Amino acid sequence: MDRKVTLAHGDGGELAHKLIQQIFVSAFGNQSESRFDATFLSLSSGKIAVTTDSFVVNPLFFPGGDIGKIAVSGTINDLSVAGAVPYCLTVGFIIEEGFPLADLRKVVKSLAVEAEKAGVQVVAGDTKVVEKGGADGLYINTTGIGLQREESTIDPSRIASGDAVLISGPIGDHGIAILAARGELGLMTDLESDCAPLNHMIDAVILGGVDVKMMRDPTRGGVATTLVELAEDFDAIIELEEEKLPIRDQVRGASDLLGFDPLYLANEGKVLFIVSESDRQKTLELLHQFPEGRDAAVIGRVTGKGVGQLLLETPLGSKRRLHRLSGMMLPRIC
Amino acid sequence: MDRKVTLAHGDGGELAHKLIQQIFVSAFGNQSESRFDATFLSLSSGKIAVTTDSFVVNPLFFPGGDIGKIAVSGTINDLSVAGAVPYCLTVGFIIEEGFPLADLRKVVKSLAVEAEKAGVQVVAGDTKVVEKGGADGLYINTTGIGLQREESTIDPSRIASGDAVLISGPIGDHGIAILAARGELGLMTDLESDCAPLNHMIDAVILGGVDVKMMRDPTRGGVATTLVELAEDFDAIIELEEEKLPIRDQVRGASDLLGFDPLYLANEGKVLFIVSESDRQKTLELLHQFPEGRDAAVIGRVTGKGVGQLLLETPLGSKRRLHRLSGMMLPRIC
Structure with missing residues (x-):
């Protein structure tokens, strides 16, 4: 041959x-x-x-x-x-x-x-x-x-005030790993892409009886674009706490240097959950049992229904509205 | 926009x-x-x-x-x-x-x-x-x-001596139409590609009660490659009669000029059938009712079982064995 x-x-x-x-x-x-x-x-x-x-x-x-x-x-x-x-x-x-x-x-x-x-x-x-x-x-x-799945409780129209927003691990790894691999960073990093099939971890959450109202994988457009679309489609007001976002030092450093916002970087092995407030802790515990979910965190909550929007609360307590990714950020990321 | x-x-x-x-x-x-x-x-x-x-x-x-x-x-x-x-x-x-x-x-x-x-x-x-x-x-x-389909009788292992081989229309139209559209022919032709979905015509044959043992669409590699693969996979000896192959004048002319064999040209709106000998006429009649099957023809038959091979009988009665398409013929035909 x-x-x-x-x-x-x-x-x-x-x-x-x-x-x-x-x-x-x-x-x-x-x-x-x-x-x-x-x-x-x-x-x-x-x-x-x-x-x-x-x-x-x-x-x-x-x-x-x-x-x-x-x-x-x-x-x-x-x-x-x-x-x-x-x-x-x-x-x-x-x-x-x-x-x-x-x-x-x-x-x-x-x-x-x-x-x-x-x-x-x-x-x-x-x-x-x-x-x-x-x-x-x-x-x-x-x-x-x-x-x-017969057990599936997923139905984003059930999203309600008080629901918790979780992510299964650090954000932006894939985007920065790809950029680095292209030699476009101008700096060395030992960061690896997070890409992985997550079906077994998601199985555990669903079969664990968590009242999951929504799951999404924040790929192109990142966590921010994914949650803006969701908020708009289902008239939810979602607030993220900047301090709680799990971000690796290498991703934060590269983003600061290059002017990227990790909230818009692609992920290929992460899942966002919106679950009932009462299932917040249980979801975290289930996720923490998996290597892919070791650093899972609660990153925000649904604060109301109405004109759908995504807000980011800074450590100083101010809030700013986040929008969809607009214009080209990183082509051919997946 | x-x-x-x-x-x-x-x-x-x-x-x-x-x-x-x-x-x-x-x-x-x-x-x-x-x-x-x-x-x-x-x-x-x-x-x-x-x-x-x-x-x-x-x-x-x-x-x-x-x-x-x-x-x-x-x-x-x-x-x-x-x-x-x-x-x-x-x-x-x-x-x-x-x-x-x-x-x-x-x-x-x-x-x-x-x-x-x-x-x-x-x-x-x-x-x-x-x-x-x-x-x-x-x-x-x-x-x-x-x-x-529950009515499907398709099972190429049932192919037997005497079965008829039919094609739903003229061969090679797509291959020559694409070549001409690329301006590589050096000659003008009013030939159109045959590309079309054939599901309604195939429905009519199956629901018409024909004992269909095999259907294939002879795309890349053409009629010859499709039938060689079939013959080899199911230990059948298939003989085609050169005279009976429906070929448009434009396809024949362009093929002669350029050294192509229409049996190896791609089709995108044709289907090959192998049916019981007794259903030969019925199949033809059903196909002839559709614009896409107007020129359907019986082109050969299964002459035996054994070491699978495809033979072509010339108008003079000599037979030559046909093989799979080997080497590049026409890239990006579909």
């Missing part, structure tokens, strides 16, 4: 057949694609959740992950925060001619490992090759199917 | 929000994405079919279609030939910075129109923007979910 991907790997002929057999089938152990154009699945439940995401992260390999890991995490987390149990994934690759086959193998392996950790099957795949210059190495689409 | 796509349209902020509302939600009439990270669907059946495909066709607009139409047709047809009833689609866009918003609107509209014709809903979407030079205009991934 050649050592680089060629256009012939994508044209449906002999080389494409070999690529599928040697790289994809061996990683995912799934022969079905060679026999049918679609894969059949038997579902125990009649209600499914569907989500899709394309990944164009740059660089493809970064501290804490790679595009394969993020392609699994992103879609698993989208299903999980919607209150579904992730069941299976499809994967579509767009590969630039000349891309090293060794790198493709690494990405596919990483994708397979994360899918296995998360307990989901990769059930269908597709590969396209474009000419040199037609893509930046490799792009991946994953589409996820999940089963609706 | 700006007239070109910018990186800020893809970063999860204010502009991305507007893009989704003004272009996608208005075309697909689906508000669910703004409230949840995944869309929930209630299914009547417990068994679903899943398929995924990325589309990188060049050029994006061509006689007979565009990337939006092909992105729907390709995935609908993959579900249909597997014996499933297409139910819904997800759509993921990767857009190059600077791409005209007017073109994006055209593509999204075409996609919505074809999805409606095919009777499927677009249930989830995603948009990523990459820097200028990071993609060639626009790439689309569609993932399809279908419901397994």
Whole structure:
């Protein structure tokens, strides 16, 4: 087999057949694609959740992950925060001619490992090759199917005054790790991306009986944009306490230096919860049992209903309103 | 709204929000994405079919279609030939910075129109923007979910000596139309791509009671590669009669001139059937009722079981063995 991907790997002929057999089938152990154009699945439940995401992260390999890991995490987390149990994934690759086959193998392996950790099957795949210059190495689409959880209490219209807002860990790690990996920081950091599938941790919170009213993963646009959208969609007034935001020193330092606000930095392994006030402590305890939730914190609360808005209370007690991310901050973060 | 796509349209902020509302939600009439990270669907059946495909066709607009139409047709047809009833689609866009918003609107509209014709809903979407030079205009991934048909008799292991091989119309139209649209032919042609969703025509054949043993859409690699794979996978000897292959004059002429074999050219609106010998005529009649099946023809038969192979009988009676497409023929055909 050649050592680089060629256009012939994508044209449906002999080389494409070999690529599928040697790289994809061996990683995912799934022969079905060679026999049918679609894969059949038997579902125990009649209600499914569907989500899709394309990944164009740059660089493809970064501290804490790679595009394969993020392609699994992103879609698993989208299903999980919607209150579904992730069941299976499809994967579509767009590969630039000349891309090293060794790198493709690494990405596919990483994708397979994360899918296995998360307990989901990769059930269908597709590969396209474009000419040199037609893509930046490799792009991946994953589409996820999940089963609706019967225990799910999620319903953001139930958000009420007094509800607690929690985050499962420090914010902004992914954004700064990617920037550093691009060499755009001008400073060294040992920071790793937080990207990880969170479905097992979310399972524990739901099955632990917490009255979860809302979950979101604050990816593009960060914690602020995610909560502004939520506040506006469900007419809630949400107040965050600046002092309580978990932010690593490296993220704070880099943000100060470069003029970023960590509240707008992307996260790929964090989840925001809004839960009943009475379940605040229980949620924290459940999250703290997981490595991904070790630094979980209560960061604010819902203070009322009305014209939806997100407010930030500073350590001095003043409050300022936060808005959606506007204009370009960091392209190709996922 | 700006007239070109910018990186800020893809970063999860204010502009991305507007893009989704003004272009996608208005075309697909689906508000669910703004409230949840995944869309929930209630299914009547417990068994679903899943398929995924990325589309990188060049050029994006061509006689007979565009990337939006092909992105729907390709995935609908993959579900249909597997014996499933297409139910819904997800759509993921990767857009190059600077791409005209007017073109994006055209593509999204075409996609919505074809999805409606095919009777499927677009249930989830995603948009990523990459820097200028990071993609060639626009790439689309569609993932399809279908419901397994209870009436389906499809099972290629039932293929037996005497079975008829049919194609729903002339071959090679898409391949030559794309080449011509690229200006690589050096000759003018009024040929249009055949790209179209075929689910209603396939419905008619299945519901008409034909004993269909196999269906495939001969896309990348063409009729020859599709049938070689099938013959090898199911130990069948398939013989095609060269004289019976429906090929338009324009395709034959362009192929002769450029050294292509129409049997290896891509089709995007054709389906190959293998049916019981006794259902040959009935299948033809059912296909002929549809515009897409007007020129359907019996092109060969299964002559035995054993070491799988595809043979072509020439008008003079000699037979030659056909193999998979090997090496690059036409990149970015879909």
